[in-house]
Amino acid sequence: MKKNNFMNNFISYLFISPAFLLVVILLLIPMFQNVYYSFFNWDGISMPVFNGFKNYIAIFRDVDFRISFQNTLLWVAFTLIFPVMGGLLIAVFLRGLKFENFFKSIFYIPLTISFVATGIMWNYMYSREIGVINSILELFRIDKVSWLVNVPLNTFSLLISWTWQQIGVNMVLFLMGLSSIPAEQTEAAMIEGANRWQTFIHIIFPMLRPITTVVIVMALANSFKVFDLIYVMTRGGPYRSSETLAMTMFRETFTMSNMGYGAAISVVLSVIVIAISAGYIKSMLKKDLLYY
Amino acid sequence: MGAKIRRIFTYFILIVLVLAWLLPIFSVVLAALKSPAEFSSQKFYELPGKISIVSNLKMAFKQWKLYEYFTNSLIYSICGGLIAIIASSMAGFSIIRLKPKFNFLLFIIIYSGTLFPFQIYLIPLYKFFNMTGLYDTRIGMILVYSALCIPFSLFVYRGFYTTIPREIEEAAKIDGCGPLKLYAYIFLPQSSAPTAVVALFQMTWIWNDLLFGMILTRTDSRPIMVSLATMSGVSGGIIPYIMAGTIFTSFPTVLLFILLRRYFISGMVLSTAGE
Known part of the structure; x- marks a missing residue:
């Protein structure tokens, strides 16, 4: 009997082991190593030299890092305004329209296109000499604009392409949330003389709260992680003016060979992302534990 | 009356947005269809005279x-x-x-x-x-x-x-x-x-x-x-x-x-x- 029990446990672990080993060896051990490296001065070739918290202190003194951090905050704020609020507005207006499905597909086609392809498409849109946007402006006799060179315009240009790509996710999630609100509730409010705006603020928006939390947490975490789009469109330039934390980490590590410093930046980035999603993850796991 | 105007307004905004969302796709497809010579002599919205996407791809x-x-x-x-x-x-x-x-x-x-x-x-x-x-x-x-x-x-x-x-x-x-x-x-x-x-x-x-x-x-x-x-x-x-x-x-x-x-x-x- 005891032997049988042991056998069962052994087989159970055997089933879990491929997934467990792949994740632990290729993701979790590297993560801890990365934290370890962040306390060293290391160029990737010679022996790492321990330097305590110097990398972290250097981060907060670095002027470039400050610009990168400011840009990251700009990304966060803009993401909340355009892809998130825009996604909500589109969802609210789309719902129940005749061509709802057609409109919906238009907004989520960009999601299937990679960030790299999105970046290349928008490079063409923004190109100074042959770009689509400047050609349109020319029709109205407006002078050419250097969308990706002027600071801070370049960050806003990047953010517009980001919105183009991202608005569909939020729209779909909000549509899902809206479809779970019973129609009687909004109808009752309308009968009692509330206008559409009042119904939205007092009935619909409060009931959307769970999905709004999810959307905001995901959008915040994603805007901290953004890399591909910036890499393809501006490489963080000119002169690091459009860098965000993920881009700065990449440049310090793989262009400048400051491995220890790059590791420290990635730790700071991870702490921020996890702090944002911590509450949400906790509530999800709590709900998850109810299965047991 | 008010509802009708509102509906027309909603459709108007949505159609403008849809057009804006389609603009990059439309321009990219058009550019891919044109030969380099034609591309440099035309405006972005003009249709290609001859489809040359195959040679572009090559x-x-x-x-x-x-x-x-x-x-x-x-x-x-x-x-x-x-x-x-x-x-x-x-x-x-x-x-x-x-x-x-x-x-x-x-x-x-x-x-x-x-x-x-x-x-x-x-x-x-x-x-x-x-x-x-x-x-x-x-x-x-x-x-x-x-x-x-x-x-x-x-x-x-x-x-x-x-x-x-x-x-x-x-x-x-x-x-x-x-x-x-x-x-x-x-x-x-x-x-x-x-x-x-x-x-x-x-x-x-x-x-x-x-x-x-x-x-x-x-x-x-x-x-x-x-x-x-x-x-x-x-x-x-x-x-x-x-x-x-x-x-x-x-x-x-x-x-x-x-x-x-x-x-x-x-x-x-x-x-x-x-x-």
Whole structure:
């Protein structure tokens, strides 16, 4: 009997082991190593030299890092305004329209296109000499604009392409949330003389709260992680003016060979992302534990 | 009266937005259809006199070796996705139904792989790959991609297996089914819905990845997005070639999306809402 029990446990672990080993060896051990490296001065070739918290202190003194951090905050704020609020507005207006499905597909086609392809498409849109946007402006006799060179315009240009790509996710999630609100509730409010705006603020928006939390947490975490789009469109330039934390980490590590410093930046980035999603993850796991 | 004006206004705004959303796609397709000479002499919105996308594609293939990288990414998407599917469905089955000791802890450990930004893995992986000879190899890329896909896939399978009724399992057990048979004959055949979601989502993700391809490969085993990114060099690119290449590399994921739209949406909901 005891032997049988042991056998069962052994087989159970055997089933879990491929997934467990792949994740632990290729993701979790590297993560801890990365934290370890962040306390060293290391160029990737010679022996790492321990330097305590110097990398972290250097981060907060670095002027470039400050610009990168400011840009990251700009990304966060803009993401909340355009892809998130825009996604909500589109969802609210789309719902129940005749061509709802057609409109919906238009907004989520960009999601299937990679960030790299999105970046290349928008490079063409923004190109100074042959770009689509400047050609349109020319029709109205407006002078050419250097969308990706002027600071801070370049960050806003990047953010517009980001919105183009991202608005569909939020729209779909909000549509899902809206479809779970019973129609009687909004109808009752309308009968009692509330206008559409009042119904939205007092009935619909409060009931959307769970999905709004999810959307905001995901959008915040994603805007901290953004890399591909910036890499393809501006490489963080000119002169690091459009860098965000993920881009700065990449440049310090793989262009400048400051491995220890790059590791420290990635730790700071991870702490921020996890702090944002911590509450949400906790509530999800709590709900998850109810299965047991 | 007011309602009618409001409806017209809503449609107006939506149509303007739709046109704005279609503008990049429309311009890129037009540019890809024109020959370089025609492209430079025309406005972006003018229609091409002669369709030259095939010759543009040929040039893009030649200049950026797209065919080779296309094959690489196809291999990564299929193998990486497949390994993730097998490993995580097995793990999910065991965690939910065999319930060994510490099953929830094991789940949390594997699932925690989705929490961190990818930047935190890059330096140690780069070093590890150089040390073990996995750097710039296809097998190394397949392993990394499947490891990155497993946490989310496990989450999906685990959630799904909680919904399979226990009676089926009890009946199978009475008939003398061991865990392996139970998994292979009862659970796996019923998992087509989560498998479709996982396959679609993870294969698209692998196909679209830039970061790991850029850092862990140098030459022959580069995935397609890395070579696409090198096209975007600020100077010297010929736009119709670049746009033809961009459309070509985006084609598989857009096609998958059109074919499996239903699963795409439920996957998106799963990946964010976790339900």
